[in-house]
């Protein structure tokens with residue numbers, strides 16, 4: 239018999255948003271109650287906002303070490319993102335919670351009076367038109383900047399040495415860390431600095447737009463500033479005082495990463511028809527957010543191959559060293575994460591690709607496959623930008639099988655050398671931090687280059703462990719924001735509990751034992767060459 243009553247119409251699922259204000263793009267992922275991907279959008283600064291004239295999302299200074307991005311460009315990217323979503327008929331009214339992340343360390347300087355403007359945004363106008371003049375420093379220093387060596391030494395001196403800074407803040411003083419960047423702005427642009435009402439991280443700047451008020455800095459991204467005590471989770475007064483006067487007020491009170499800040503501002507309710515109940519959660523740094531997006535477990539190692547390459551691990555106990563960083567864990571504020579960051583990531587691989595493989599990743603992969611693992615003994619170090627690990631090195635250095643310095647390899651060998659050199663160095667530095675691959679190790683990979691199977695095979699072979707990628711997206715950082723939004727909305731006490739139905743990882747590359755042996759044999763040579771390079775640089779300083 240035919241069913242006379244049609245089945246009741248299923249209510250449309252809630253949606254959860256994750257933003258990522260990354261180096262090259264503003265990205266957004268929307269997921270539903272089943273954690274399935276609903277929408278993914280990206281605004282590329284270089285191509286979609288050409289008027290800002292950025293390259294890779296940034297402006298490089300003439301000195302070769304300064305990097306900034308216009309805060310107004312990020313604001314305009316939000317306008318464009320919402321306009322694109324509206325064009326597609328995106329159901330804003332179904333969004334119940336929003337979170338996200340941003341490139342770490344960058345800082346945004348809000349001018350006196352900006353809070354009032356944020357609190358009373360006019361929904362008939364763009365964010366850009368209302369906020370363009372509201373930054374006391376128009377060009378925000380970002381993570382690629384390495385111009386604050388002097389300020390780093392001053393901080394280490396004020397705190398009685400790099401070991402003490404590392405022990406308290408999780409890292410020794412690093413050039414890109416926000417406290418040192420703020421110190422430089424305060425010293426070199428003092429009259430503009432004095433007009434500053436609030437300093438946001440790139441991450442806390444995002445929710446400030448959505449809330450229509452200043453959003454707190456979260457513990458995890460706050461750990462990338464050299465200002466936060468990672469044990470007490472409060473600002474360290476000596477560090478604050480060493481960087482600039484009045485910083486405690488300018489930075490606001492830090493908050494746990496998985497926390498609700500308030501509801502979305504009227505501006506978004508009126509202009510895009512968001513529900514007035516939509517929650518706005520704290521945003522965090524892109525690396526902590528990728529840890530959340532990958533649902534990293536103790537024992538896993540995560541590798542993000544984005545503009546920067548990063549490698550991170552879950553830590554129960556903080557044991558800060560002079561190399562690498564310890565951050566408060568974004569999904570469990572009582573735990574920590576270790577982070578290694580490399581400035582020479584995708585942009586350096588892209589440089590080699592453009593030079594030797596006609597700007598094609600397909601050709602790059604073919605040329606990589608045409609050479610043998612181990613590259614006939616050739617080893618290359620490629621630092622097109624001043625590197626973070628090893629600190630301060632810039633230039634390309636190539637060695638043959640007898641460790642003799644050479645000018646060039648063949649194009650195919652150059653491609654293999656950049657991939658093998660970068661990945662072997664990561665294993666070496668992780669081992670230095672005490673990390674050991676065991677039989678349960680999973681390498682979870684994300685970021686733009688996680689599409690490149692050739693690179694992932696080298697990663698599996700170098701580490702001797704299987705490599706997994708996330709199904710559905712290569713943007714774990716953005717996804718992590720959406721997961722945090724869901725977790726804060728449904729069960730703030732258990733991140734894992736809120737994500738039980740998340741999709742499985744895909745096994746993408748298995749290590750080959752004989753090839754792993756080739757890299758194991760080569761590793762001591764790479765380590766020796768790297769330390770020789772460093773002592774050369776230190777001698778010539």
Ligand code: ADP
Pocket residue numbers: 260261262263543544545546584585587588599684685686687688689690
């Ligand atoms: P970010 O979040 O820092 O903006 P992404 O994680 O989106 O960066 O990665 C962007 C980078 O990914 C680009 O610079 C590009 O070089 C790289 N990329 C994209 N596709 C590939 C590929 N098939 N192989 C290697 N690298 C790739």
Ligand code: XUL
Pocket residue numbers: 261340341342343381414462523524525544545546547548577579
């Ligand atoms: C981490 C770092 C970069 C940025 C940009 O310390 O500087 O990974 O977060 O992605």
